[in-house]
Amino acid sequence: MADRREKVDALIIGFGKGGKTLAPYLAAQGLKVIVVEKSPLMYGGTCINVGCIPTKALAHDAHLLSQRVGLSMEARSEAYAQAVRDKNALVSLLRAKNFDNVNGRPGATVLTGAASFLNPREVRVETEDGEWIVEADRIFINTGARAVLPNLPGIEGSRIYTSTELLEVERLPARLAIVGGGYIGLEFASIYAGFGSEVTVIERGTRFMPREDPDIADEVRKTLEKKGIRFLLNAGVNRIEDGSDASILHVSCPEGESELAADAILIAAGRTANTEGLNLDAAGVARSERGFIQVDERLRTNVPHIWALGDVNGGPQFTYISLDDYRIVRDALFGDGGRSTKDRHYVPYTVFIDPPLSQVGMTETEALRAGHRVKTAALPASASPRARQLRQTEGLMKAVVDADNGRLLGVTLFAAESGEVVNIVSMFMKTGEPYATLRDSIFTHPSMAESLNDLLSAIG
Incomplete structure (x- = not known):
């Protein structure tokens, strides 16, 4: 009772x-x-x-x-x-x-x-x-x-973690393997590489960041690889062996099977x-x-x-x-x-890699698929005085505009402080104003927000 x-x-x-x-x-x-x-x-x-x-x-x-x-x-x-x-x-x-x-x-x-x-x-x-x-x-x-744990031999090993569990580990792993190249996996890859871990990301897909436009994805990959992160695409883990000094991942890829030693393994394969x-x-x-x-x-x-x-x-x-x-x-x-x-229209998101990747609206690929005639502009983050001041010059900013009505269809910002700037763009897009209104808006200086002036001016 x-x-x-x-x-x-x-x-x-x-x-x-x-x-x-x-x-x-x-x-x-x-x-x-x-x-x-x-x-x-x-x-x-x-x-x-x-x-x-x-x-x-x-x-x-x-x-x-x-x-x-x-x-x-x-x-x-x-x-x-x-x-x-x-x-x-x-x-x-x-x-x-x-x-x-x-x-x-x-x-x-x-x-x-x-x-x-x-x-x-x-x-x-x-x-x-x-x-x-x-x-x-x-x-x-x-x-x-x-987090979802895949049905994989060795998945119960002592060095296997979900994102929740890895957050509680107080000892920095010298070698971190991440199974899954989605946004959660990339955030953890960026974090642990920043602390000094040797990070390898294993992704089953053949494309890196397939949801993003190729130019943005290429820039993100180049930046993360510069931080020492290694990416294995079109690769899968067959099994994991729990050794005394390290865990061994048996990884298959088009070139064959290889072994990867890791002190910690993050499973980031979905939720x-x-x-x-x-x-x-x-x-x-x-x-x-x-x-x-x-x-x-x-x-x-x-x-x-x-x-x-x-x-x-x-x-x-x-x-x-x-x-x-x-x-x-x-x-x-x-x-x-x-x-x-x-x-819910023009909902922004930010992936907190270093620098952060933020996006709202459509990518160029999505806009073309939806039947829009588009004009685009891209601007390296290094063009921003604020980015140089922050010593965070990596990245690329991109805007997509409807060529017929001048409406802003989407913006992707792979740049410092983009998690703040993308909220400005989201609010603007809800107004329905032509992109030129945002292009000619007054922003404080130096700020990352004023990069929108230069980015959109490149469209015309």
Whole structure:
């Protein structure tokens, strides 16, 4: 028999960005809210604990260290260990603030335990102090996603890590192998190369960064290779052997099979929804073939009183998308219901390699495929006085314009501080103004934003 039974207006399963923002809002409307989080180390969700915040903190420290020449490996290892300790302190601070921001609100309670559906309205929560049965009028699933481990001989070896696990390793690996050349893999490659690791990226695809235009992808690869990162394309790992001094990856490629020794192996081969143990079948909640919870444009599942927010619903896996998921649900419950995922236009993203790669809108390839007649311009990052001031002159900036109406179709910025500048471009593109308006805008000097003047002037 359950230790306790509770009836609430809203149950939020998972402490991600969407759920943690929704909980205090609902409580402020007078609703009784319970938030369930499986792990006390995940208050605040993926971004704060194992995603954006810790990785970008390490990326910043790696960039600073990469500017120092002549350091011994011992000094670099100690700098890395200190960076991990600083990252842990930052994460602990933010985790505590996030917990208090929810649990400290009148009407909101956090339960730490594993949740599983008993039926569409009731959820069992197993905590250290006993079992709860929570009945809710509305249920919001916000459990995020996790790394996928491939079915590979040796995958359970002692030197195998997901991105979550590698973030906790305080000893800098001298040799790091990364299985997967997607954005997560590239971010970690850039970080560890900056600290001094010998990094090899193994990618099954035949093209490097196939989502980007070839000129941008070539520039990124050239820059990362200059940092010492090695890329093996059209290559796969057949098996991994766990030796006494190192792990050996048996890698196959068109030239044949080779062996690669590594002190750590990061598996960055994709992510899947965190739904294991939720017993979604008992609730009747439908999932996609990839295992993500299916939702409509207002994030409602096939069960009308159950929603899914954040990475678990299979949308773009960015914390700012999870925040917008909250806005959609808020509008559905207390607004006019007009907001939906269809309103998401010109959403920017940044890959925090060094320098960062940011993009919004269409690439040239995508624009041509969509039938646009285009004009393009490219500008090396070294043309920016600010980039030279920062001593970050690597990179390339590119703009794509519709030749018929002068609208800006997309911008890609592989340059210092691009994660800030791309937000300006995103806001501008939503106005529908011709590119010349942004071209002739006034920006502060010296700044990376003023590079937009020069980039767009090259179009005409």
